[in-house]
Amino acid sequence: MRFEVTTLAQLRRQIMKRGLDLSTMLAEVLAGKNPVGLAALIDKPGMRPEEKLRMALDQVESCRKLIDAHDDRYGRCGVCSEDLGLARLGELPWADRCSAHASQ
Numbered sequence: 547m548r549f550e551v552t553t554l555a556q557l558r559r560q561i562m563k564r565g566l567d568l569s570t571m572l573a574e575v576l577a578g579k580n581p582v583g584l585a586a587l588i589d590k591p592g593m594r595p596e597e598k599l600r601m602a603l604d605q606v607e608s609c610r611k612l613i614d615a616h617d618d619r620y621g622r623c624g625v626c627s628e629d630l631g632l633a634r635l636g637e638l639p640w641a642d643r644c645s646a647h648a649s650q
C-alpha cells in the first residue's frame with residue numbers, strides 16, 4: 547500500500563462521515579427540504595439534486611470499497627491512474643479524478 551495504515555484509517559473515517567452526510571441530505575431532499583450544503587454540491591446546472599447526491603454517494607461508496615479491498619486504485623485518478631497524493635486526499639478523501647480529469 548502507498549499509505550500508512552493509520553493514514554488510511556483516518557481517510558476511511560472521513561469517507562464514512564461524508565457518506566452519512568450525503569445520505570442525510572438525500573433523505574431531506576426526498577422529503578422536499580433544501581438541506582444546508584446542497585447548493586455547494588450542485589456544480590452542474592440542470593442536474594437534479596437527488597441525482598447528484600446519489601452519484602456522490604456512489605463515489606464515496608466505491609472509495610470505501612477500494613480501501614477495504616486494499617485496492618491500489620484508491621487515491622488514483624479513475625481515468626489516467628495518476629496518484630492524487632495525500633495533500634489532495636487530505637482535503638477530499640473521496641477524490642477519484644486528477645485535476646486534468648476533474649471536470650468529467
Ligand SMILES: [Zn+2]
Nearest residue numbers: 623626644647
Ligand atoms: Zn487523470
